[in-house]
Amino acid sequence: MxxxxxxxxxxxxxxxxxxxxxxxxxxxxxxxxxxxxxxxxxxxxxxxxxxxxxxxxxxxxxxxxxxxxxxxxxxxxxxxxxxxxxxxxxxxxxxxxxxxxxxxxxxxxxxxxxxxxxxxxxxxxxxxxxxxxxxxxxxxxxxxxxxxxxxxxxxxxxxxxxxxxxDNRKNKNESLETFLKRNNLDSRPIVALLAGSRQQELNNVLPIMLLMVKHFPQFQFIIAGAPSFTINDYEPFIKDLDVKVVFNQTYELAQQAHGALVTSGTATLETALLDCPQIVCYKMWGGKTITKLVKRFILKVKYISLVNLIVNKEAVKEIIQDDLNENNVKAELGKLLNDQDYRINIFNHYNDLHKIMGKxxxxxxxxxxxxxxxxxxxxxx
Missing domain, CATH: 3.40.50.2000 (Glycogen Phosphorylase B;)
Incomplete structure (x- = not known):
């Protein structure tokens, strides 16, 4: 046919x-x-x-x-x-x-x-x-x-x-050591940045994600390069920053990361199924007035991330629109990376997600x- x-x-x-x-x-x-x-x-x-x-x-x-x-x-x-x-x-x-x-x-x-x-x-x-x-x-x-x-x-x-x-991903059983060596990365724990595949997302979300680099020098921040972009698309954002970009390895990166900042979309579900603790970040154009209008008249669901929608509760933190700023992300990321009880709570929710999603x-x-x-x-x- x-x-x-x-x-x-x-x-x-x-x-x-x-x-x-x-x-x-x-x-x-x-x-x-x-x-x-x-x-x-x-x-x-x-x-x-x-x-x-x-x-x-x-x-x-x-x-x-x-x-x-x-x-x-x-x-x-x-x-x-x-x-x-x-x-x-x-x-x-x-x-x-x-x-x-x-x-x-x-x-x-x-x-x-x-x-x-x-x-x-x-x-x-x-x-x-x-x-x-x-x-x-x-x-x-x-x-x-x-x-x-x-x-x-x-x-x-x-x-x-x-x-x-x-299930069919490459390097499924790869060790962290091998991943780091293969990508010429140092030994610090990884924070993955999944900033989306659209220019609008890079412009609105990635700069806020990158503000975290100076606050957490004990971690290395790695961007998952989207297939729709080249390194030239990321250069204006990461110049003078200790940040690297890896392409065609989003699953491998999430699998090895200690935590992640993720733009809302399918990536939130993928990150969760790979058992990587995450914070969902999203911001479109417009200020407080637009945000209120969207929430009241357009958005029909309680959450924006697939993870939370599927388990029907706040399994992962969502920071969106005007709330997506340096102070809020810094406070939440600090807990995600360093608070063991916070991380265990996320993993418990991920277990619920795995049961619902099946095989x-x-x-x-x-x-x-x-x-x-x-x-x-x-x-x-």
């Missing part, structure tokens, strides 16, 4: 690539055409656009690149009609993918959504589009499964692909369910 897959950021590239591998095991005659990244390319198939050329964040960036965005929509629509896939598989990336879902549905193309956009947090109105244009939603979190059930959206719960990615195998389950559903569709004579 022919599969058309759209992923628009590094995490989508990772999970889509694992899904593609699982599909290949079930469907030996599969063909892939996709919008994604290097990991998907490694699996095989034809790439239409790399996510580096399609990801635009923030109002200003969107306005400046409006022509390119419209061109991408036009290209994707024409390419879908030309390729005529058996199914369009969408991976998160709602701003682009929900429009493609509508277009594909109206043109008779089957639409599956793998990894739901976070509409349960920000924009519940989008569930109407999903119900109208998506043939089946493959959910990866227990609470979002309940959310879609309430709206009678066709769903299959498949578990979480992060479990697969972590790896998500990609395989999703692939089998998708292929089974496609084979059950009667073909036209």
């Amino acid at each position: 022919n599969y058309y897959i759209i992923a628009g950021e590094p995490s989508g590239d990772l999970h889509a690539s694992n899904l593609m591998k699982a599909i290949k095991e079930e469907d030996t005659n599969c063909n892939f055409r996709f919008w994604g990244g290097d990991l998907m390319s490694e699996v095989g198939g034809d790439m239409v656009r790399h996510y580096k050329d399609t990801a635009y964040m923030g109002i200003k960036e969107v306005i400046v690149n409006l022509g390119k965005i419209k061109a991408n929509f036009k290209l994707c629509k024409s390419d879908l009609l030309k390729y005529k896939p058996d199914v369009l598989i969408l991976v998160d990336y709602p701003g682009f993918n929900l429009r493609m879902a509508e277009f594909a549905h109206k043109n008779g193309i089957k639409v599956y959504y793998y990894i739901s956009p976070k509409i349960w947090a920000w924009n519940t109105g989008r569930v109407k589009k999903i119900k109208a244009y998506v043939d089946k939603m493959y959910t990866i979190l227990p609470f979002e499964t309940d959310f879609y059930k309430a709206y009678n959206v066709p769903i299959e719960y498949v578990g979480n692909p992060v479990l697969d990615a972590i 790896p195998g998500t990609s395989s389950r999703a692939a089998k369910l998708m292929i089974s559903a496609l084979k059950a569709i009667p073909t036209e004579n």
Whole structure:
């Protein structure tokens, strides 16, 4: 069968690539055409656009690149009609993918959504589009499964692909000593900085994270380089600081770190599943007024990190918006790194998370369910 897959950021590239591998095991005659990244390319198939050329964040960036965005929509629509896939598989990336879902549905193309956009947090109105244009939603979190059930959206719960990615990670059994030597690091305990994969996150969050370097000289601060950036993107932030960047080793870094500062997103869940104590840091544009408006009218959930949402309690500290300042982060990081009772409490919550999340195998389950559903569709004579 022919599969058309759209992923628009590094995490989508990772999970889509694992899904593609699982599909290949079930469907030996599969063909892939996709919008994604290097990991998907490694699996095989034809790439239409790399996510580096399609990801635009923030109002200003969107306005400046409006022509390119419209061109991408036009290209994707024409390419879908030309390729005529058996199914369009969408991976998160709602701003682009929900429009493609509508277009594909109206043109008779089957639409599956793998990894739901976070509409349960920000924009519940989008569930109407999903119900109208998506043939089946493959959910990866227990609470979002309940959310879609309430709206009678066709769903299959498949578990979480992060479990697969972590289970299949490189250097899984590597010692701290080997990791330090391999990356030319010194012997001080590590504080990992997972500052996100978008320029907006680097601008708003990373500078505050880096203020901690002077307060905790007994630790070495290491940035997990995002695949969407190069060292040149980090240089303006880390010049004159005793900070290094390691690329393509986020899991290895979190696995070896004594603690971490993490921008909200999938990284919070990955860090927790790797049993690294963390503080969640997030700040978007706007001051106190914007923060109040967001909390009152837009944000629909109690927490912003997946860890806390899944266990339904504050397992890890969240410092967001105006609260994300030097003094608050310093006080919390001091406890995270040095207070043993504080750390034990986090590990206890992580144990609860592991029980809820279950075991790896998500990609395989999703692939089998998708292929089974496609084979059950009667073909036209």
